Amino acid sequence: MSLVPLFEKIHQLPTVPAVVSELISSLDNDRISIHHVSASIRKDPSLSLKLLRSANSVRYGVGRNVATIDNALLLLGFDRVRTLVIASGVVGVLKDVPGLDRRTFWHESFMVANISRALMRHSRLEGLAPETAFTCGILHRVGAALMHIAHPQVMSRIDALVASGAPRGELEFDQFGFNYTEVGAELARHWRFPEPISTALAYQERPLEAAPFSAYAAAVNLAIELSRHVGEGWREEHALSEMPRAVRRPLALDLLSLYEEVLDILKADDELGVFFD
Structure with missing residues (x-):
């Protein structure tokens, strides 16, 4: 069935801030200018306020006051700042969705995102970006949120x-x-996110059907199962x-170090406290 009626039913689609879209598009770009x-x-x-609040939180703090964006980049590193801005921006896009328990939704999304990133860190495959995996995880249920906006009563029953x-x-x-x-x-295509993200979202429930193989879809699939079982x-x-071997094996994981981090x-x-208003 076409998705056009769903998108037409939502009179104003959520849009991510320009800087978030730019940072997501830069996930595979090693040459991006930090000053830019x-x-x-x-x-x-x-977003600047949320970033500084996150950078000074107990979870992300570095033992000294982070007072400016440049300080955050220097003390936390570009990858961590990029992740914090993406997470803050995506959380801010979906506010007051009918019938959606916001805290539960984002708790599950962040758990899946963090596990997905860990899986990429401990994969022996070449060319994988842990921050791309995190972004796929944080977005893995964004489609359900959109469906809540269009069909709140049916989605609440589901x-x-x-x-x-x-x-x-x-x-x-x-x-x-x-x-x-x-x-x-x-929605990821509508936001013009990189193709590996839209592919991961499309195949997260059936990662072995993606051709070519999507490591990010496999990581999100495993992360969802781990989070659900716990x-x-x-x-x-x-x-x-109990991670499914058929999905796990193509990722060539270093299981010892992975288990310790997960x-x-x-x-x-x-x-979540640092990301909510």
């Missing part, structure tokens, strides 16, 4: 069933002829041991 990025961030007072263990993708496809993965991928009460070690992520405190 700093100037772009400073043009957005809201959410209730998903909380009891029902498969989200199948329920959405049954009701609409498409599901959140397709909507998220189309949320259901599984011990972290048990959840890690255990820390799964047990870490909620980081």
Whole structure:
């Protein structure tokens, strides 16, 4: 089924700030000018404030006051600043979505994002960008949020069933002829994000069907399963041991170092406070 009616039903599609779109487009660009990025961030007072608040939080703080964007870039590093700005911008785009529990939605999204990034850090494959994996993870349910805007009552019913263990993708496809993965991928294309991000969103539920293989789709798929199992009460070690081998093996993971980092992520405190207004 065409997604055109869904996008037409939403009279004003959410748009990401220009600097966020620019930073996401730069994820695979090693030549981007840090000075240009700093100037772009400073043009957005809201994002600048959120970045500095994040940089001075307990989770991200470096033991000294981060007073300017240039300080943040110097003390935290470009990759960390880019991630914080992208996360802040995406969180700010989706406010007051009908029927959506904002804290639960973003808690799950950040958990998936952090695990996805860890998976890329510990993959032996060449050319993968951990920050791209984080961005795919933070966006993995953006399609569901858009569907909530267009169909809040039906989506609330689906959410209730998903909380009891029902498969989200199948329920959405049954009701609409498409599901959140397709909507998220189309929204990423609408925002003109790099193709690896839209591919990861499209194939996150069926990563082995992507041709060519999408490491980012596989990482998001594994991260979703890990997060879900821990949320259901599984011990972290048990959840890690049950990662599907068919999805895990193509990533060529260093399991020892991966397990150590993911255990820390799964047990870490909620980081949402610095991103909410």
